[in-house]
Amino acid sequence: MKEIGGYFELELPKGKEYHQKAIRLNTGRNAFEYILRAKSYTKVYLPYYTCDVMLEPINKLNLKYDFYPIDSTFNPIFDFSLIKENDVFVYTNYFGICDGQVKILSKKCKNLIIDNSQAFYSKPLSGIDTFYSARKFFGVPDGAYLFTDKELEEDFERDFSYKRFEHLLGRMDVNAESFYTSFKRNDKALENQPIKIMSKLTQRILQSIDYEEAKRIRSNNFQTLHKSLEKMNLLNFELEKNAVPMVYPLLIENGLEEKKRLIENKIFIATYWPNVFRWVDKNSYEYKLTESLLPLPIDQRYEKNVMNEIISVLI
Numbered sequence: 001m002k003e004i005g006g007y008f009e010l011e012l013p014k015g016k017e018y019h020q021k022a023i024r025l026n027t028g029r030n031a032f033e034y035i036l037r038a039k040s041y042t043k044v045y046l047p048y049y050t051c052d053v054m055l056e057p058i059n060k061l062n063l064k065y066d067f068y069p070i071d072s073t074f075n076p077i078f079d080f081s082l083i084k085e086n087d088v089f090v091y092t093n094y095f096g097i098c099d100g101q102v103k104i105l106s107k108k109c110k111n112l113i114i115d116n117s118q119a120f121y122s123k124p125l126s127g128i129d130t131f132y133s134a135r136k137f138f139g140v141p142d143g144a145y146l147f148t149d150k151e152l153e154e155d156f157e158r159d160f161s162y163k164r165f166e167h168l169l170g171r172m173d174v175n176a177e178s179f180y181t182s183f184k185r186n187d188k189a190l191e192n193q194p195i196k197i198m199s200k201l202t203q204r205i206l207q208s209i210d211y212e213e214a215k216r217i218r219s220n221n222f223q224t225l226h227k228s229l230e231k232m233n234l235l236n237f238e239l240e241k242n243a244v245p246m247v248y249p250l251l252i253e254n255g256l257e258e259k260k261r262l263i264e265n266k267i268f269i270a271t272y273w274p275n276v277f278r279w280v281d282k283n284s285y286e287y288k289l290t291e292s293l294l295p296l297p298i299d300q301r302y303e304k305n306v307m308n309e310i311i312s313v314l315i
């Protein structure tokens, strides 16, 4: 029976999710597992330059896998004739700036999965299995969207997220540093979970976001940083017209020192991805990206003045 009256729940504006036609799941890695199972793939080609949680479903399903390198334009260095009927090739839309690479790949690679964890706004291409992870772009602890033409017949349990909100609430009430341990703990709690349906709480929050406004701010912030930092950026990229990046990726020779300086100025910079140091050779491009690429924040929390602060630390 429906519960009526009594105490209130959290109140949020009610709008629409960005990916309304997607399958809603608990995490990106579980969306990846869903595709691997639905398509009965037996071997996976993964980029060296990705997050190690992508191995969770591969190991759980006991699949074979191999890594491939990327070049300085984030394109795979790979012989696509290697892909057999039950093999699949995974490509990451890095930082949300690789829509062009995704389009080209979709034409030349037969069994393809697009990992749009870093490209929430990039629409899926027709017929291409594509997944998203909401927490990289918005204040939710979990949640993923999946587009695929093959649905699993199972009835998955629904996830509950309410115990994983402490860092989100604590950052808002106190500050980020005090709740960093809580963030790590809640991140860890997503490990080795079964495929679940997205929690009602996460979905409800994702219905309350002003996606157009977040998009506008992200695009403007990206352009502000790009105008000032383009000359020092070793990355050469062309942003597609509608792209909405996750961060501004700045690659410089002394990235490690600059990262320390940014952090001293309380500009928190992630490392994508520490596991790559273990997977590749010191002389590889992936090692350089992991060590020296600065993913600068451009998200909807910040306006131009904050971008200028970031620029002033770097120049």
Ligand SMILES: Cc1ncc(COP(=O)(O)O)c(C=O)c1O
Residues within 6 Å of the ligand: 026, 027, 028, 029, 030, 050, 051, 053, 054, 092, 115, 117, 118, 133, 134, 143, 144, 190
């Ligand atoms: C590139 C990439 N793909 C997939 C994932 C997995 O997403 P989730 O944490 O929602 O499982 C992550 C990060 O965790 C990621 O960085």
